[in-house]
Amino acid sequence: METSLARDLMSDEEWAFFERFILTVRAPNGRRPTNHRLVLDGVFWIARTGAPWRDLPAEFGKWSSVYRQFRRWTLAGLWEQIMDALNESGAVQHALQMIDSTVVRAHHQAAGAKRGTPRQGFGRSRGSFTTKIHLLVNAAGLPMRTEITAGQTSDYLGFELVMAENLPTPSALLADRGYDADSIRKSMDKRDVLPVIPMRKSRKKRVGVDRALYRLRNLVERCFNKLKNARPVATRYDKTVESFLAFIDITSIRLWLRHLST
Structure with missing residues (x-):
């Protein structure tokens, strides 16, 4: 049988x-x-x-x-359309948002696409041949926007990629020290968003953060863990940036639907 x-x-x-x-x-x-x-x-x-x-x-x-x-x-653009519709549905509160990034290793067979590896989101970092996923999540720990870059790309650039104008504006944004930059703080001030970001040790002028609120940043880390349950996300096998990002969006959409169905 x-x-x-x-x-x-x-x-x-x-x-x-x-x-x-x-x-x-x-x-x-x-x-x-x-x-x-x-x-x-x-x-x-x-x-x-x-x-x-x-x-x-x-x-x-x-x-x-x-x-x-x-x-x-x-x-x-099917997957992007669905993600936009979910973000605009109002089914989840967006007043509190978290941002972070993670580096995933790329399989050696993922190399060789047209236009070269940098344009396809491949780079060299501590994990060797890698891609970096930049993620923005809402207060329910659900993905709002994901972008991918080469593995060695700074989080500063990732911030500009995921904080799109068409997304709901939060009241507060939680991030780790990797996002402690004057440009990011000024960008948040212009949008009337409270940056809950610990300062780097090298900073002379210190600004405190609400530690109780900052603990909620683990939601973005837990979201990465859920996304990486999908094997094409945990390890990149796709040659093209479109296909790899599509699998991240597909996994994100299914997380949304499972959350909304409970």
Whole structure:
């Protein structure tokens, strides 16, 4: 008896959520997959296991067809549209936000994409061949915005990437000492945001922080831990920046939906 490899499939409620977004990005003259839901479940299977696309179980359809549809959705901005809709839904409070970054190692097979490794978010850091994920989360510890850069990139640059103008503005932003910069503090002052950031030891003029509030920064670290349960996020296998960021967004979206369903 053949055992199915498909588990953790979408519920009907989850599919109903995704379907309305998928129908808006479908190319009118493209070949329509026989089953959008099955294709999306195949994408989720890859996002969870980190397996090569060629190892996708046949029950999801031909692997090359699922991969091509994944790339179409990715390049059409589907995952970003969904993340924007979740951020704008008002389902979670955004008054308190946390920012942080983490470095993930890139598999050697991830190298070799067109335009060179720097443009694809690869670099050299303490972890050798790496990519850095910059993450902004809300008060519920859910991802709001993720960006990726080369592994050696400063957190200062990551701050500018994730603090987008179209996101809800927080009342307070929590971050570690890596974000203690005059430019960041001035940027927060202009937005009327309280920066809860410990100062570097080299600072002569000291500004205290609310330690009780600062303890909540662990929410962003816990969010990284949840994201890295998805193997393509914990280790980068993708050659292109679009595909790697897509898997981070897909994992983020599913975290949102599981939170909202509880």
